[in-house]
Amino acid sequence: MSGGGPHLPIRVLGRASPERNGTPVSHQKLSANSSTPFLEIPCLSMRTSDLFLTLFRFFLPPVIIGTVYIYFYPFFQQCSFPEARHAEAACYFGDDAKAAVPGELAPFRLLVFGDPQLEGHTSLPEHGHAELFPSLRRLWSHVERDGLSSFTASLSEESIRFWYQDLPKAFRTYHKKLDLWGNDLYLAHIYRTIHWYTNPTHVAVLGDLLGSQWISDDEFIGRSERFWDVVFRGGKKVPSLITDASSSRAEVLGANPKWKDMVITVPGNHDIGYAGDIDEQRIARFEYMYNRVNWDIRFALNDTTIIDPASLQPSSPELRLIMLNSMNLDGPVKAWDLYQESVDFLNHKLYHDLPSADSATILLTHIPLHKEPGICVDGPFVDYLPEHQGGGIKEQNHLSMHVSERILDGMIGPERSRKAIILNGHDHAGCDVYHSKQKALDLEALQSEDASSYEDKWDAKQYARSQREVMDTSLTGVREVTVRSMMGDFGGNAGLLSAWWDKETKEWKFDYDSCMFGVQHIWWAVHILDLVVLGFGIAGVLFKVIEGLSSPQRTTELKKKKQ
Template identity: 45%
Template sequence: MQKSVLLLRLVRVLFPLSVIGTVYIYFYPFFHKCHFPEPWTAPDWNEQCAHYVREPHIAPFRLLALGDPQLEGDSSLPGGAIEPPPSIPSIWRDTLGLSEEPRAWVDILQYDIPDLFVKWRKQIDLFGNDFYLAHQYRTMRWWTRPSHISVLGDLLGSQWSTDEEYESRSQRFWNRVFKGGLKVSTDITSPNETTGRVEVLGDDVLWEQRLINIVGNHDVGYAGDLDETRVDRFERAFGQVNWDIRFELPQFSLTNLNLNETTEKIPSLHIIVLNSMNLDGPVLSEKLQGDTYKFINDVISSRSAPVEDHTSATLLLTHIPLHKEDGVCIDGPFFDYFPSEEGGGIREQNHLSEHGTKSVLQGIFGLSGNKGAPGNGLGRNGLIVNGHDHEGCDVWHSIRYGEESWRAERYPPAQNTSESMSLPGIREVNPGLREITLRSMMGEFGGYAGLLSAWYDPGAGKWEFAFDYCSMGIQHYWWAIHIVDIVTIICILAIIPVRLLERLPDGNEGARHRGEKAMKRD
């Protein structure tokens, strides 16, 4: 059978697979029906609001949340960076018989070539992984049109990278994976400590490009190895580790929200970016821990609305999840420490300690088991979004009046159990708060992206939140589809030249034709 016929048959099989796979991978949000949750109590947005709400019935604040990309580099290659096989310099000595025990060729065949093959395979994997992550970011941003974007920690894969390797991964982060994204500038993240920075939601369209980067353990280390040098290089590359900003609804929309135009309480959303890496101790740098707790105290005392003010809501973006009992999520409580001769600080942790958790729930959100506390202890309306646990989790944290210990339960079951404290009627009596831990955007975890909507409900007189996931699928789908695409294109391009070559007479056939012609002449 002619080779062109085989190629044509192969194309007939590969081409439809290629088209179907390519359409799916580039439009997967459409097939998975991915979109930001719509407000179930959407106000009647009119043309006045068109500059910050492009379409009716969509939330004014839409956060595309991405967790733990963990860009790896040379340090993840077996044996380090790719270099010439170490046995090559010995080949010449072996060839000349200068070595007592010639083994250079044996070492190259037995060790160096297999090691080099493994390194090249890993290098190709890292290269493809960058584009896999970039495809998620680009597709989700184009399809869902978020108003804000956040990467919830572990931007890079190792806090122990050299400065050169750290810079290389940072360049890949901005120029390949999150190409087109902008770092949040210091004039935004370094506001007046008393008043904080306040913007009108939707006025600055650059928020659709800015990346709210959260610091994670693989970026700077846990408390036991987090120092000023690592924090400085993270902030130079990705932005400050602690900062906050308040977004207010436009004043001219107050009429649409059925609010009094002269009211002093303009609905606002308070975004807090928190470095949770050193909330617990022992720490390597007490100064950095002091900076974190000073930031928390400044936010509470100067820049947070009173707990009774329901026109304000707080969205906390951080990395390490709050404490919860074993079995609530995939990761249970776990702490590991450096030996005393190395400082004795925290080497690793899955959750914040109970003390660190109280600092967040009772401090930042003002929740309390004391009914006599301001706002009956119900605290500020809000939500926590974090990363770290790659499997993801959705939890409701609650406390009963008169008790001191917090409890955590899965959020969906909490919505359907009579004993839950998250039911509307019960929440009025017992303080509680929802925490969403994002499932990782890495391929082995399904390439997940979080879609968070927030809007002000004039009927309830408070901000509402709704969350959904969108999964691209494991990285093998991305690789397989693009490999099929490449093979299909090669086969299509090869059909014509192969067919032309087949029509040319080969050497033996040409000689036979020339012999027949000579015989006829004779």
């Protein structure tokens, strides 16, 4: 200590102070002629069990909070399907902050995910076929071939390879395997938790189920089995009886509760490729492990109180789901037959097989429609393969303007008033857009001298900024939701789409919301802390038992020494 004050000797009081004349030194009084005071400090001792149990008690509350949060995060974030609100619910009384008529559970609730992109062995060093610690094998081979005389020279050479080649490669391999295992469980946690909490009627994944289209059939099957057995465990393929029907299959909405556990899968570029490299073999293996790339189904509303005003007969409004392979709608293409199949399916479902006037369409596909740069994170982009590889499309962010307008025009129907919504993936950041155009053609402009310059075109805006277009009765429109990826880097997102029939306006209505879990590090951190704290508790109990067993033995030994 600094300063001019006196320095005090320190006497430490312990549990087993040495004895002098049968009395512990720490308990003896200072002699009368001693003029130097002592500062006595007790010696604190903590048992090993006390240490672990203290750590257990300290970390237990935050661990419980974290665990409860990740398993009930939809509750804490108030995630739910948008409520079905009818026209009268738009009426307000006085200064009420809520609608006068409360919402109700929508009859159609689609839980939708985008781009899980499961990786596999091809993401490991040397595609998972790397030999671990080959230096040890080579060292043993040298000894077998040349005897122990070569051991020293071989050991010097192979030890360098062991430390600088084998160990780093082994670390990368097992780190990636752990990452793949944890990523599967993270995605499975999102699906299982949000599916249990929100109680959907239908489930869909909008493409890029896997992480690469350039993988072998065995690797494709292996990743697909993880998709069904781990990530979407409990989910079932849509039966081929439904997807392979030659004509649209019709069901009563809600009549088949098994739809809740069926997973509708849409092909993406990482599943079957882009137009420049799609072939029959990729389509075949996708349809074998999942479902058809192009199919549709109709759900009729189970409500006999709805009357058609024209015929005065009971009417059953229909909701039509169209699953479209958009990967080869633009060209040049590699496989012309597959391109023609997708185009024919699109034209037939949107232009020839016209549903009733009281129907609506939900289009599920992968590639987003064309938009101007700046509206979404991914702007328009297309790249092509070199000529010697066919010159087809190598990569694209959006469908072409021509194909996009073809889809939009078909969605609203010839009368330009049908209700529809589009859900897709591909852009991992997600986007929400409203496409609008005039509901009626400008006949005067078409008959004028400047008719050639008249453009009946679609305009796209972010949905949050398009309320004027949505409310404008002179415009028709289609909402397009690009569902944010469910991968950890994008927050583990899930989309929630509700559809219901409004008896007042006599039309289908849609609403969409999303629910995000958080990055994958949250899942890892909570479960690792769970294991650590559990280890503290178990260790504390074990040491407590050991200390309890050893205490009588120590007491006996002390008694023997005193005697």
